[in-house]
Amino acid sequence: MIDNVVPVTRETLLAEAQRLADGGQRLISATAIDQGEYLEILYHFDKDLKLTHLKLEVKPGEEVPSISRVYFCAFIPENELKDLFGINISNIVIDYQGKFFLEDEAPRTPLLKSKPPEQGDPREVAR
Amino acid sequence: MPGRTVIPFGPQHPVFPEPLQLRLTMEEERVIDAVPALGYMHRGIEQLAQTKDYAQNVFLMERVCGICSFMHALCYCQSVESLLGIEAPPRARFMRTIQAELGRLQSHYLWLGLVADACGFESLFMQAWRNREMIMDCQEAVSGSRVTISTCAIGGCRRDWDDGVLQELTRRLDDVERSMDAIAPVFFEDPLVKQRTVGAGIITKQEATLLGAVGPVARASGIVEDMRRLGYAAYDELDFKPVVETSCDSYARMIVRLRETFQAINLIRQALKKMPAGEVLNKWKGTPEGEAISRVEQPRGELMYYIRSNGGKNPERLRIRTPTLSNIPSLVKMLKGSRLSDVPVIALSIDSCISCTER
Amino acid sequence: MGFISTARVKSPWIMHFETGSCNGCAIEVFAALTPVYDLERFGILNTGNPKHADIMLVTGCVSFRAGRVLRNLYHQMPGPKAVVAIGVCALTGGIFHDCYNLAPGVDKVIPVDVYVPGCAARPEAIIAGTVMALDRLAGKAGPPNIAPGEPRRGLEEGRVVEIAPGNSDK
16 A cells, blocks of 8 residues: 555645645656546655655546646646546646547547447447 | 747657657747657557556566666566565565666666767767677676566566576676776767767756656756665665766766766676575465555666556556656756757757657 | 669668667667677668668557658658568567557558567567568569558558658559
């Protein structure tokens, strides 16, 4: 088990990130885990080899504020989450609009376990 | 006011061995803005890993990156070991350290060659790669393969070394060090290399922390940050200090890597001396459960694996955060305000490894 | 053989393009060019410009985005030209065959003359493969290999804007 996990909500995420930035913490990355009902997003921070995590739970389709105004480097993991999980992250400093890794031919949101029914696999829809 | 032009730098460019595109907004010769365009190497390993079992994934993780393949296997094995609650035997921990440092040596020499090539110093490029082949021979002597060496396994190392291998490695290390001594002064002193690298791509200590810089990029900006201090493998029993430079430019990043090559030789020698006898592989059984994070210091910086398992045959989620991914924001910052002719050297100075980055 | 085709076989220039595998083969291509293996002793020179190149060495499992660039580069090369696919990923996709973002195999995208197996392919094998590709330049080889079946979606003919259609093979 990992320790030092701080639960946050969509409202408190930016304030928490700012607090960590002021404390000299370095953003390592953000990880999303598909839990079926909801998505779990973990933001990993490091200072002097000690890890801190922010844990955010979002329902599919909910809007998540971007922390890339606080940590510029967050634009990379956030675009990745947008691509691979289809998480709706708003106000990213450099927003690739879901084309960060994936071309048109590739399946949308490949890491989501259950595909949203209205979208489905674009290849199947095309056929 | 002069007009602005957008120049696509890459994806196929002679200085990059791999496809990476930088969209440079130029005002005459100055770079105003740089936007990285990735996705040329994205395969989807994180998804593929969820369909394979724990032992199979060791081989998959080795193929995340061909340059630092051992480190990926090491980091993955460590994360699964901490889920299972087992540890590698002492001899295997030393063997892992030696192979990790050999990997760092060859990766740094690879990069030194590329940067010499980007400076237009072709003979130095060839010399650096000639040295690298000597290191590759060492790697082949201990593992039997040049690139994906497949020696790391969950619970230790796959195969023990006999005394002949160790003596051969000790003998070859002397040759490697001699050739390194011959070539290092050129990188340190040569006016051509200095002209291209000194003052290019400056990133200050404060910026580096906020931009999440790792590895040699962070250490060249005066940040003492080295995951080897966590004491994984046998690093807790070896004597070393992170290499830190403070001039924050491409030259500093080169010097950090050069000094690390000598440090790596030193660490291998220490490990060879202290290596105990005994088993190299702990047997394990069952399916791991829970979540774990493992971090190792790759040649390019901090590598992080996050693994979550729900007791099934395959991992539920495997997240790979590679060092280049963290260094790209720093590259964007470095490029702003630089001249177009400096872009190749600056872009190389973060030692980007795109196959790692995009997985 | 005329003078030009004789000369072409004696000094073919190569271009290397990595299309998205683990990078191991890409580095081995560089290793094959440097002093210990020394591909340059055959008069072979590495170039970054497709218009200068006679032989293209392709490594990697061809992700969709890189596949488009690969096809573009191939059409920019003047004929006669040869393609060498290096490493199992370039042959069939290898360990990444089931990944979602790739069209496994270089021959799904462009015609291939020589296949060099290995994970990673050793420099000796890369040298042997490159020398075999010289047959194509000498006009002695048969037709190049294209994967059977329909081309993968998105990589079919016509999707890529050809920069110099006059230069592609007749």
